[in-house]
Amino acid sequence: MLNISLPKQIMIWLTVLVGLTFAMPNGFYGRVETHNDAMVLIESGQTNAELEADAALWPDFLPSNLVNLGLDLRGGAHLLVEVQVSDVHASFLEGFWPSVRDALAAERDTIGFVTREEDGPETELRVRISNPEGANRAFELVRGLGRPVQTFTGAASSNIDVRLNGTLLTITLSEAEMLAMNERTMAQSLEIIRRRIDEVGTREPTIQRQGAERILVQVPGVGSADEIISLLGTTAQLTFNPVRGVAGGPDEQAGTGNIIVPSRDGTDQFYILERRPVVTGEDLENAQLDFDQNGRPAVAFRFNTSAARTFGDYTLSNIGSPFAIVLDDEVISAPTIQSHIPGGSGIITGNFTVEEATELAVLLRSGALPAELTFLEERTIGPELGQDSIEAGQIACIVAGIAILLYMFLSYGLFGIFANIALIVNVGLIFGLLSIVGATLTLPGIAGIVLTIGMAVDANVIVFERIREELKTAKGPARAIELGYEKALSSIIDANITTFITAVILFTMGSGPVSGFAVTLGFGIVTSVFTAIFVTRSLIVIWFSRTRPKTIEV
Template sequence: MLYFARWKLLFIFAVIAIGLLYAVPNLVPESQRFEMRNGEVTEEAQGVWRFLPHDSVRLGLDLRGGSHLVFEVDMEEVRANRLEGLLEEARVALRQDPAIITPRPAIVGGEVVVRVNDAADLDPAYERLQRLSQPIGNPATGGGTARTADIRRDGAENTIRIAITDAALDDVQRRTVQQSVEVIRRRIDATGTTEPTIAPQGDQRVLVQVPGENDPQRIIDLVGQTAAMSFHMVDPTVSIGPDGQGRTPPGVEILPQDNPAEPFLAVQRRALVSGENLTNAVSTTNQSGQPAVSFTFDTTGAQAFGRATQQNVGQRFAIVLDGVIISAPVIRSPIIGGSGIIEGNFTFETANDLAILLQAGALPASLTPVEQRTVGPGLGQDSIEKGEIAILVGFVAVIIFMLLAYGMFGAFSTAALLVNVILILGALTGLGATLTLPGIAGIILTIGMAVDANVLIFERIREESRAGRSPANAVETGYSKALSAILDANITTFIAAAVLYMLGAGPVRGFAVTLGIGIITSVFTAFLLSRLFVAMWIKGVKPKTLPI
């Protein structure tokens, strides 16, 4: 009746052993688990820890300390870029065969204005430009009624005006924020930071929390840089004044250079290759051992770069990052392999940061830091100590209640509860999940839920015992009949935790993680482990009545 198959016993003991194995490193100081260099802990485990799990649970920003920043997306820049895109699309549409001759379209008052020379061309031009207005969303799902552009014609002035609709701006704004979040995530993840929090905040802001990073300015430099890269030929014929204000012919512009000896250079506006064609960028060293960044183009970029270097041997080309020339080498020979090295006044850290920026891609719009603060590790340690006290107080209170209410059975539930906490800690460590202050609250809630399952079981056993069943039969019936209620309660709570994890961010996710893990371990310890304890006691003592 209370028989446990051998495989079931092996499963229970294996789960407990694995959980204990991953939980133990949290009780051993880092100095005993890892090697020390110059007084700092390295990532290399030492001694027996090389062959055992040696990482401790990861702590979130509120427990470990770090940087908290909020960036705002420059939506005026997004609007301006969209208008420039509409302007270029309008020019391309009017140049299609047969071409419609018009003065150059211009942006006036937040609109693209197209003026036709011949009134007879107004209607054909309007029909072509109407194609620029596309539906927003998927018509099959109820979208598609809003349009990307509002196109109007004025026969009296022979003009057509193209304006971005509010719905299109909202859609572009939403997509820009989402793209910014993904680019920022790739940049932060490449630094090796553990479990950063990167999420939209409001309509045009992005929240960035980086545990363990106490220099918010480095995060601002890494995240706030647009990282729009392009390659341009240098025009040596332009006379550049000392302040970079020389006159330039059409198609040429003067850009600042990260070189005090040559602060400005004139370059062709048309880019040879853009950063969109980069497939890889890593920090390296040049032939002199100085920090540099190596890059690799995709097939299209490699072909374009190869043609440009073949045609301009002996000339200089500029590597431009966010409007600043970071390097302007001379083309000694054609570069046809699709790869090269960027040299400049780099340190190893700045070279690595530049490689991260290029690898992650360019931001769709500029980001401005509007809030920044550093959470000190002392505050995090204080939160940890308070959380430990809260868990201890809750644990002791639950133990006292169970012992007073259920006697020997309360002792079994207490042992199962202790194993439950160990399994939660081991699961957090093994899965690499991050423990936050709300996560500690989730552990405390889990303790209560685990006891709730035991209460359901023990009350059912008490009812069966009062009905005259034997101790073994009462225990078996109590566990069997309480199982459905326990599963129903825990499954619905687990679904809620999963929804919180998928839709939440930051502290909400931290709570959902420990709650979800705690639900699984609670069912395991409350139903299987405590049942094993009771079965072993009944088989060993063979009581005539149950002390419950």
């Protein structure tokens, strides 16, 4: 007997109601988006009459999740950047020099004096010893400073290669270490870029690796690519260095262990600083916009416990001495230490605007990029292009939908109307699922929805044709409908499982547009099967239980 129990009926239509409720905000996209933006600002502590009015545009008791529009629909910035991993190699060798110097100096009686030759490439550390008889001993000592490189297969070779030519030691990174370092650099760059962009509140950016040393960045809703370039183009390497004096120019001799750094204020001021900083930006625990005693924008910062102790000890023993705050090889300010600074908190002042101070705080919170970024490609996609794409997608969906609705009605009559209702519910459920997971809709995603509309009726067609076949055996309409669903179920499941597996593979192995297409296709398959097997059948059961027809036409 054709029947669906009341609890099952309730579960079916409750699922439909929840899905359509989550899809509903997309029908009021502008209002809901304004409401969401206002709520974010209110939750951050800001409040005024305008924000309250924007927040009231959408009821709080209704879902406010939206399907995010991708770059091709919303417009925004498209950037392709290359990470200069060679900078990290050079930085490692620069930091490795003190260890080499100290190890060789411990056996000066055998090795002699040690000097570093500066004329070599950045990828090499060249060390000259004065005693030829101690060359082999120096070679052994330096090679002993190497550390094993950890790989997926375990510990590999040393992280350094050492060559001896007379009294000249040449130290380079091993190939295994360079590969491992490149992977670490790319992973760190991806994470920092993601944090910087997320800090400014952009919606669903696409940040993914392209090749060995490149990163693709797509940020919807941004008016210009220059905004993202200014955010990402700063390495944000912050250090606090002792000041040893003022230099007359960049070519002046700084002395051993010192560097000459220009001032950031645009003057011709140069400072002689100790190369080794007291603390660095990596030790920061927080940074945020603040104002100094004169009401000018500044950046307040706080170190972690270890760095706070180091910074406090330094200020205690150097009262009256200047120290420099250096950002990306430029001195922001060089104040004099007036008193002991315990607790590790301070403030960075300078000729900042509010926007500049806010951006600097964002950069410091997200961390310093391990290497410089080179922008290979930059494009700003206008929202007009996105609006044209949305309108074209809407037209495609409407045309496909109307054609299928007419076909199903003309082919199957009343049963076709039931299938059409399920098709409309199906599209709503797709948008409900996309809203729940916070997916990003792109042009390929719209193509996936249009394809789903075409595929959605397949299951109903299979069921209706089976019912037609069963009606010819004169088993009665109720038994024909029941057998039609039972015998069609295996075909429906088999056909949709293969397509769903394809969507999973596309999502797992693809990226960008391919992934967006796979998401909408996968969701469409799930909702299509649900609406065909449960929603359409539920409608037929409700109709049949009320009318009890002696014969039916499919």
